[in-house]
Amino acid sequence: MRNPLSYLGLLLPLCLALACDKPADDKKTDEKTTDDKKTAEKKEAPAEPEKPAEPEAPAKPDFVMTEHDLSTIGPEWAGWVAQGPKSAKVMGDLGKAARIAAGKDGFDLIFLPTKTDFAEVKAMLQKSAEANKTKIEFTIDTPELLEWTTTGDGWVSYSFQMNMTAGEQEITCKNLNGSESQLLVEVHKGQCATLVKK
Numbered sequence: 001m002r003n004p005l006s007y008l009g010l011l012l013p014l015c016l017a018l019a020c021d022k023p024a025d026d027k028k029t030d031e032k033t034t035d036d037k038k039t040a041e042k043k044e045a046p047a048e049p050e051k052p053a054e055p056e057a058p059a060k061p062d063f064v065m066t067e068h069d070l071s072t073i074g075p076e077w078a079g080w081v082a083q084g085p086k087s088a089k090v091m092g093d094l095g096k097a098a099r100i101a102a103g104k105d106g107f108d109l110i111f112l113p114t115k116t117d118f119a120e121v122k123a124m125l126q127k128s129a130e131a132n133k134t135k136i137e138f139t140i141d142t143p144e145l146l147e148w149t150t151t152g153d154g155w156v157s158y159s160f161q162m163n164m165t166a167g168e169q170e171i172t173c174k175n176l177n178g179s180e181s182q183l184l185v186e187v188h189k190g191q192c193a194t195l196v197k198k
Contacts, residue, residue, distance in 0.1 A: 063105065063187065064085065065083045066085075067083055067194075068082055068090050070111070072090055072092070073098050076096055076113055080195065081197075081198060082109075082191065082195040082196070083191050084109060085105055087105060089101055089102070096112070096113055099111075100191075106180060108175060108177065109173070109174075110174050111172070111192075111195060112171065112173075113169060113170075114171075114172060115163045115170045115172055121146060122138065125148065125150075135151040136148055136149075143163065145160065145162050145163070146162075147159065148160075157177070157179065157180065158184065159178040159185070160188070164192060167196070167197050173188075173192035175188040
C-alpha cells in the first residue's frame with residue numbers, strides 16, 4: 001500500500017503550478033478589460049465639430065481704365081482730364097462737381113474744385129446716422145483723408161473723401177454714396193491721382 005504522503009508529494013507541485021498560473025491569467029483578463037474600455041471610450045467620444053468655412057475675400061474689380069475729358073461739364077473744368085472705367089460717363093449733375101460714373105460696375109467718383117472741412121462732414125454724417133438708425137465708424141481721420149463705414153440692417157458701405165492738390169487747384173475727391181467693399185474704395189482713391197490739367 002502506497003504511503004498517503006507520497007500522494008501529497010505528487011499533488012503539492014501540481015497545486016503550486018496552478019496557483020502560479022492563475023495570476024497570469026487574471027492579469028491578461030485585466031489588460032483585455034482595460035483595452036476594451038479604452039476602445040469603448042474612443043467610440044463614445046463625440047466628434048469635434050467642423051470649423052465653418054471662412055468667407056472668400058471679394059475679388060478685385062477688373063476695370064479697364066481710360067482717360068475722360070471733364071471739360072464737357074463747364075468752363076471751370078476746361079482742359080481737365082481724369083481716368084475712370086471705359087464704360088463710365090462724365091456727368092455734371094451735381095453743381096460744379098465733376099462726376100465719372102459707371103453705376104452698374106459700382107464706380108462713381110466725384111471731384112469738387114475746393115477742399116472740404118472734414119469736421120463738418122463728420123457732424124453731418126453722425127446726424128444722418130442718428131436719423132436713419134445706422135452706425136458710422138471713422139477708420140481714417142486726417143486733414144487729408146477721411147474714411148468711414150456705414151452699417152445698416154444687413155448691409156455695409158465704405159466711403160472716403162480726400163483733400164488734394166492737382167496742379168495749383170485745391171480738390172476734394174470722393175466716392176458717391178459709398179462703395180460695397182474696401183477694394184472698390186481703393187480703386188476710387190487710385191483714380192483721384194489721375195486728375196490733371198493739360
